[in-house]
Amino acid sequence: MSVRRTNSQKQILSLLKQLQGEINAQDLYVKLRERGETLGLATVYRGLKALKLEGTIQERVSPTGESFYSLISKxxxxxxxxxxxxxxxxxxxxxxxxxxxxxxxxxxxxxxxxxxxxxxxxxxxxxxxxx
Ligand SMILES: [Zn+2]
Ligand SMILES: [Zn+2]
Missing domain, CATH: 3.30.1490.190 (Ferric-uptake regulator, C-terminal dimerisarion domain)
Structure with missing residues (x-):
């Protein structure tokens, strides 16, 4: 399967790789802004969804209903x-x-x-x- 990623997806992925843990969309958004990226929160959500469908990242919903995202690893x-x-x-x-x-x-x-x-x-x- 050939994967063509948008710039925002690449930025999200590179941050998740650096983190080596899980993070919620809001914190991910803040960290991307700190890096000087100009993504909107909606773009972050869209990027996360696309990466999830591609099988690259996973979503975990905490007991408080919050979603956490991380790279899929062994x-x-x-x-x-x-x-x-x-x-x-x-x-x-x-x-x-x-x-x-x-x-x-x-x-x-x-x-x-x-x-x-x-x-x-x-x-x-x-x-x-x-x-
Ligand atoms: Zn307790
Ligand atoms: Zn397991």
Whole structure:
């Protein structure tokens, strides 16, 4: 698949590569402006959507409904999301079995990435629960 990217998409990608983590669209927009880029927020959203469709970046929606974007990489992370305070703890391992990946591929589905999220209460929030 040949990919032709717009300038704004290239700028978004280069920033995401530099960050090596996830970022929301608003912060991404601010960082691009700091770099002297003159993209509008709507262009940032459009660029993120195009890169997502292309299978280059992934979107994670936090418990507070906010979207975070990051480059798709082999050493991705899964999260434990606290519904109490909205914090996300990252898991160091990927529990997805190779067998499951193969099962999806057997359906002739091209997998860009997968997500696995856990929701509950963090240690601090558990202690705040009335008995
Ligand atoms: Zn919490
Ligand atoms: Zn995984």
């Amino acid at each position: 050493d991705h992370q899964h999260h434990l999301n606290c519904v109490g305070c909205g914090r996300s703890l990252s898991l160091d391992i990927c529990p997805i079995e190779q067998q499951l990946i193969e099962l999806c591929q057997a359906k002739n589905f091209q997998i860009f990435y997968h997500t696995l999220e856990f929701f509950g209460l963090c240690h601090a929030c558990q202690n705040q629960q009335p008995n």
